[in-house]
Amino acid sequence: MADADKNRVIVLAVVEGGLSVAEAAQRFKVSRRWIYALLTRYRAEGVAGLEPRSRAPRTSPQATPAPVRARIVELRDALTGEGLDAGAESIADRLAREDLTVPATSTIWRILREGERVTAQPRKRPRSSWTRFEAATPNGCWQSDMTHWHLADATEVEIISWLDDHSRFLLHISVHAVVTAPIVTTTFLTTAREHGLPASTLTDDGLIYTTRFANYKGGPNHFEHVIASLGVKQKNGHPGHPQTQGKIERFHQTLKKWLAARPDADTIDAMQHVLHTFQHVYNHERPHRSLARRTPAEAYTALPKDQPxxxxxxxxxxxxxxxxxxxxxxxxxxxxxxxxxxxxxxxxxxxxxxxxxxxxxxxxxxxxxxxxxxxxxxxxxxxxxxxxxxxxxxxxxx
Known part of the structure; x- marks a missing residue:
């Protein structure tokens, strides 16, 4: 018998059948308190009052406050609009800075789903399955690569970056019409004067970094000569396997997402100014998941630097x-x-x-x-x- 039908039978047995509350409780195997509750609802609301009701508590002291829920959605929209990471942990960092209640990341994701701000990705590979490799100390290894972008008039430009493998600290970023081997050398030496020499470098197999994989008869290029003379160990990823330089590849995704959220620069000088702004945000204002929610600048200065x-x-x-x-x-x-x-x-x-x-x-x-x-x-x-x-x-x- 459905709960609604059973409730009506109990009430009718008492009101019209003449059963006492004690007799009805014994016959229908319910408590007398429950029968008195049904009778009260019947007298106040009629038969409609006998429909089953939710057993959920009317109040929840542990529920996320409405202002915090609203702020979570606002932060999601704001960070997305700025081209920054807008995941649950990034939102939690911002809430903590604002001295607001910080729910669990699972709660933040649930609030975002309820607010239609995220789409479920059931086939996405879990982060627990990833294997991470990183240098043990700052300057133990620098990763570098170049990527393409454009100015407002669609002129193609190239951006070169130097990233500390241990801390993800963005050591250098600059834009050029074309990145050449001498530019690689110049940016490396300029960065080394500011931050000290690294023990090693990790790049792809592009000719601006190495000629070892190109059957090039002219011998090592300018960059290879320079770092060899400084005692810096050179490491290169295998051709066709960019995962080896995963940190710099992932960094370029972050960079392009941030650039796409802003108007295109008109000149290379204006573009360089934009990149300097991004460098500050990336190093000092953006906590990193793999750094225990520290910023790259905090991680880079936490340990003594390695050297060649x-x-x-x-x-x-x-x-x-x-x-x-x-x-x-x-x-x-x-x-x-x-x-x-x-x-x-x-x-x-x-x-x-x-x-x-x-x-x-x-x-x-x-x-x-x-x-x-x-x-x-x-x-x-x-x-x-x-x-x-x-x-x-x-x-x-x-």
């Missing part, structure tokens, strides 16, 4: 690229403090390679390959004078 090294004279030498300042010195951090290494004013502006092994240094002119200074560091001094070269003995009479 080479074996020379049976010793392990750290390698650094630098330029001699106008005062004829370079600055390094050693034994917990900044030290100024004297090179000589005659070498100011010189592009140098600094090799360090313990207390000893070698400073090499990158253009000529000449050793222009050596030092034996003293922890009690800030300024470190270079070793004096002993003059060659004068030749005696024949």
């Amino acid at each position: 090294s080479i074996e020379l004279l049976e010793r392990h030498w750290r390698v650094r690229h630098d330029i001699v300042d106008p005062g004829g010195t370079i600055t390094v951090r050693w034994a917990g403090k900044l030290r100024h290494l004297g090179i000589g004013r005659a070498h100011r502006g010189t592009d140098i390679v600094l090799l360090m092994a313990g207390r000893d240094t070698l400073v090499i002119d990158r253009t000529t390959g000449e050793i222009i200074a050596e030092h034996h560091l003293d922890e009690t001094r800030d300024y470190q004078p270079k070793k004096h070269q002993r003059p060659l003995p004068k030749e005696g009479p024949l």
Whole structure:
């Protein structure tokens, strides 16, 4: 018997059949409290009051407050409009910054589905099945690649980026009419002067990065020569397998989504300004899922940086690229403090390679390959004078 029919039978048995409440409860195997409730509803609403009602609680103290629900939908629309990630975790980050109640990510997704802001993707591969690889420390590996974009007049341009593999920190991004091997080298060296040299690089097999996969008879290109001279290990993905450079490939998706949400720039200079804005947002305002919801800038500065090294004279030498300042010195951090290494004013502006092994240094002119200074560091001094070269003995009479 359906619940509605049973409720009517119970009430009619009491009201018209003359059964007492106790007799009806015994006969229909229900509680007397339930019968009294049915009689109250019958007297107030008639037969319609006997229809089954929802057993859900009328109030839920743990329900997401209406203002928070509305803000979740607003944030979804705002982030999508700005070309930024608008997933549940990104929304949760924004709610926390605004000191609002932060529901579980599953609750946020449910609110977005109810608001018709997401479409179910049942065939999407679960993130738990992904295998992640990353450098253990900042500057352990830099990934780089170029991608295509356009100006407002449909002129094609190319964008090159350098991304730290460990932290996803965007080290460099610039736009050019065409990205060439010399531009790759220039952007690498400029980035290295600001952030230090990486221990290795990871790129695809494009000719601007390597000639190893192209049967090129001219030998290594300009970029390959430079990083080899600096002790930086070069790694390249296999041809036709972009997944090896997955971080930079995924980064370009984020970049293009952000650019597509904005008016196209009229000139390359204007485009570069837009990219600098994106670089700040990406590094400092956008927490990353794979970084435990930290920003790339926070992850990049959380650990000591790695650096290249080479074996020379049976010793392990750290390698650094630098330029001699106008005062004829370079600055390094050693034994917990900044030290100024004297090179000589005659070498100011010189592009140098600094090799360090313990207390000893070698400073090499990158253009000529000449050793222009050596030092034996003293922890009690800030300024470190270079070793004096002993003059060659004068030749005696024949």
